[in-house]
Amino acid sequence: MSRWIACLVIESFAAGLMRLRQPTLARQPLVLVEYGVKRAKVVAASADALALGVCPNLTLNRARGLCPQAQFVGVDTQQDEQALNRLLDILWTFSNRVEVDMTAYPQSAVCYIDLGSLNEADVRHLVEAMLYAVKDGMRLLARVGVAGGKLAARLAADEANTPTLIARDGERAFIARFPVESLPLTKEANHRLVLLGLRQIGQFADLPSSAVLAQFGKRGRGAHQFAQGLDGRPVIPKQMPPTEAAVRDFDDPLSSALRLERIFHGMAVELEKRLDGRTAAVHRLVLILKFADETCPRETLHLLEPVSTAANLERVIKRLLERFTLTHALVGVEVQLAHLVTSKPRQLELFTAKPVRQQLIDLTQVLAERFQHVDFLEGELAERGSLALERRVHFRSVKLS
Amino acid sequence: MTRLWVSGVPISAAVNAEGELTAFRWRDRDHVVEVVVTRWRVDMRWWTLRVWRDYFELTTHSGLMVVVYRDLMSDDWYLQRLYD
Amino acid sequence: MKREEKLQHTLWEIEKKWGQGTIHSAASAATRRAVSTGFDTLDDALQSGGALTGQITVLMGIPTSGATTCAYRTIAKAQAQAGAAAYLDFGASFDPDVAVRCGIVLPHLLLVRTEQIDDGLQVGRDIVSANAAALLVVDLSGCATALSRQTYERLADVALRSDCAVLVVIDRDDASLKSIAHTWLTFERQTWLKNGERVCGCHTHVLVKKDKPTIKIAVVPLDITFGETVD
Numbered sequence: 142m143s144r145w146i147a148c149l150v151i152e153s154f155a156a157g158l159m160r161l162r163q164p165t166l167a168r169q170p171l172v173l174v175e176y177g178v179k180r181a182k183v184v185a186a187s188a189d190a191l192a193l194g195v196c197p198n199l200t201l202n203r204a205r206g207l208c209p210q211a212q213f214v215g216v217d218t219q220q221d222e223q224a225l226n227r228l229l230d231i232l233w234t235f236s237n238r239v240e241v242d243m244t245a246y247p248q249s250a251v252c253y254i255d256l257g258s259l260n261e262a263d264v265r266h267l268v269e270a271m272l273y274a275v276k277d278g279m280r281l282l283a284r285v286g287v288a289g290g291k292l293a294a295r296l297a298a299d300e301a302n303t304p305t306l307i308a309r310d311g312e313r314a315f316i317a318r319f320p321v322e323s324l325p326l327t328k329e330a331n332h333r334l335v336l337l338g339l340r341q342i343g344q345f346a347d348l349p350s351s352a353v354l355a356q357f358g359k360r361g362r363g364a365h366q367f368a369q370g371l372d373g374r375p376v377i378p379k380q381m382p383p384t385e386a387a388v389r390d391f392d393d394p395l396s397s398a399l400r401l402e403r404i405f406h407g408m409a410v411e412l413e414k415r416l417d418g419r420t421a422a423v424h425r426l427v428l429i430l431k432f433a434d435e436t437c438p439r440e441t442l443h444l445l446e447p448v449s450t451a452a453n454l455e456r457v458i459k460r461l462l463e464r465f466t467l468t469h470a471l472v473g474v475e476v477q478l479a480h481l482v483t484s485k486p487r488q489l490e491l492f493t494a495k496p497v498r499q500q501l502i503d504l505t506q507v508l509a510e511r512f513q514h515v516d517f518l519e520g521e522l523a524e525r526g527s528l529a530l531e532r533r534v535h536f537r538s539v540k541l542s
Numbered sequence: 543m544t545r546l547w548v549s550g551v552p553i554s555a556a557v558n559a560e561g562e563l564t565a566f567r568w569r570d571r572d573h574v575v576e577v578v579v580t581r582w583r584v585d586m587r588w589w590t591l592r593v594w595r596d597y598f599e600l601t602t603h604s605g606l607m608v609v610v611y612r613d614l615m616s617d618d619w620y621l622q623r624l625y626d
Numbered sequence: 627m628k629r630e631e632k633l634q635h636t637l638w639e640i641e642k643k644w645g646q647g648t649i650h651s652a653a654s655a656a657t658r659r660a661v662s663t664g665f666d667t668l669d670d671a672l673q674s675g676g677a678l679t680g681q682i683t684v685l686m687g688i689p690t691s692g693a694t695t696c697a698y699r700t701i702a703k704a705q706a707q708a709g710a711a712a713y714l715d716f717g718a719s720f721d722p723d724v725a726v727r728c729g730i731v732l733p734h735l736l737l738v739r740t741e742q743i744d745d746g747l748q749v750g751r752d753i754v755s756a757n758a759a760a761l762l763v764v765d766l767s768g769c770a771t772a773l774s775r776q777t778y779e780r781l782a783d784v785a786l787r788s789d790c791a792v793l794v795v796i797d798r799d800d801a802s803l804k805s806i807a808h809t810w811l812t813f814e815r816q817t818w819l820k821n822g823e824r825v826c827g828c829h830t831h832v833l834v835k836k837d838k839p840t841i842k843i844a845v846v847p848l849d850i851t852f853g854e855t856v857d
Contacts, residue, residue, distance in 0.1 A: 266726065266731050500758045512749060518737040519737065580824070605690060607828070
């Protein structure tokens with residue numbers, strides 16, 4: 142099984158979000174502007190505005206000149222960030238390792254998702270589910286490209302027929318036709334390639350490595366390897382925001398250790414539920430005690446292995462409590478959870494954790510022997526997009542031992 | 543989502559003078575065509591087993607949204623997809 | 627210590643010793659999970675949060691009303707929550723092309739097809755009693771044969787002792803099933819949803835009847851889109 146990286150792209154992300162918030166903006170080209178600076182500039186634009194030459198970082202005046210019929214609206218950075226977090230929440234149910242390409246944001250949302258090692262059929266099913274989850278959760282359409290490397294995955298995401306999966310040994314041939322501007326090279330290097338008559342990645346890939354190193358240095362050599370389908374860059378995951386906390390304030394100052402134990406138990410149960418709702422686990426716990434003399438000391442514990450169950454949370458809270466000297470009665474306590482990680486990428490677990498499915502298959506084996514006139518089948522996708530509908534699907538008998 | 547009959551369910555169809563589908567009978571009930579949403583033609587595999595069909599995605603006055611096709615080899619009509 | 631505090635303390639001590647969840651309130655069905663239907667408003671109207679395990683939930687609707695969409699989305703949710711699902715496809719009309727767009731994981735959905743309905747239902751009962759799947763869907767839409775009350779009772783009996791939710795999809799009223807089912811959802815299409823001039827779904831009302839399907843308890847409006855099904 143090969144290792145796969147998916148690249149999910151939502152084009153015109155910020156513009157699409159603005160149009161969802163204000164549907165009347167859908168009728169004309171839309172340009173989102175950052176006002177209040179020396180020179181107002183374009184932050185993002187809808188596809189129809191892009192087609193007329195508007196692009197991010199253009200001055201407002203220039204954009205007005207190119208697209209006078211567009212609607213020019215102030216960008217809503219906060220809302221866009223919240224939407225990006227929503228997108229990440231969705232993608233985190235598929236994998237722990239999700240990286241956002243911040244150079245493309247907010248014009249586009251480009252995320253790389255490390256899918257680990259799966260067989261090809263499972264990858265297809267997973268990304269279909271991902272596309273649906275994004276459409277359902279964001280109300281925006283996305284495209285997905287899947288390959289062994291980030292570059293090929295990104296270029297595959299631009300293909301019309303989504304999702305597009307590029308086999309490992311087909312990456313070099315796939316990316317060959319794309320322009321050299323797709324490579325992570327400086328503008329100057331790109332310009333020199335064009336001057337040399339090298340416009341496509343394939344042409345660049347065919348150059349001898351020594352010549353590339355001499356002309357373009359180490360960075361050029363790196364890009365040269367990508368061009369040859371050797372892109373070993375890992376997905377660098379973004380951390381989940383540390384937002385969980387439980388607070389208890391006491392009307393009467395507390396001095397009973399037993400009561401405090403019960404309170405911590407209740408807080409641990411509450412935090413477990415919240416973590417479960419996010420399928421998250423925590424690496425760092427902070428315990429804050431609020432004493433009657435208005436002091437609020439705190440203790441922090443970093444865990445090598447993240448925890449998520451009430452029992453484990455309670456255990457860690459107790460360890461933190463032992464570090465305090467309880468000199469006064471307590472008027473409140475707070476437990477903060479920081480450095481959250483996805484505890485189990487649910488969707489990915491479906492493909493890698495066999496026990497649940499295996500039980501059904503084992504039972505099917507027995508049932509198939511008993512019921513000779515019953516077919517036990519799995520549906521499969523066949524010729525995607527075939528105009529003859531029956532060719533899009535295939536049914537095969539469940540593989541029994 | 544939809545139900546799909548891979549082999550198609552034979553239906554009896556009524557067409558007008560222009561050859562356009564106006565109604566069809568399915569599950570002992572007549573369904574009058576309300577509007578044809580999309581149509582497309584398929585002509586493939588002519589060198590082996592030809593698949594030559596006119597497809598219609600349509601709604602009916604009885605509240606169905608379906609995809610039916612006319613097999614242009616046999617002139618038979620089939621219901622292939624039902625949106626539900 | 628006040629009496630209630632004493633009771634709470636005792637309960638807490640028991641749970642501390644024996645683990646959380648040792649004590650269940652007699653009034654609550656704490657052991658039953660709910661499988662989301664894929665529609666938040668419908669889950670809320672069901673009050674349980676979806677189709678309960680151990681019980682039969684019926685989705686009834688003449689086509690095109692959205693009942694199948696709801697069934698597919700429930701399958702996707704069941705798979706996401708707990709793993710495998712099984713589908714008794716008596717009409718041989720399951721659509722994998724569109725199912726994946728609902729979020730269904732095809733390799734984790736067992737399709738059972740047979741012309742012998744009794745055999746198919748026995749397979750279903752065996753799957754449920756073995757807890758081999760989180761959800762069993764019994765698709766009776768288009769079935770000419772009406773099943774007996776006894777048949778439904780046997781299915782309900784097996785479900786009650788299991789941790790599996792059972793969904794029955796049907797396109798007509800069935801008095802026998804109505805007396806057995808715990809929850810009955812009736813889908814009625816109101817209008818088409820259009821994208822410009824093109825029909826892309828339907829606006830449906832779902833009548834939710836729980837426990838005793840004779841008392842209407844909620845009407846839930848849903849917008850059901852059919853997804854990008856035709857290129």
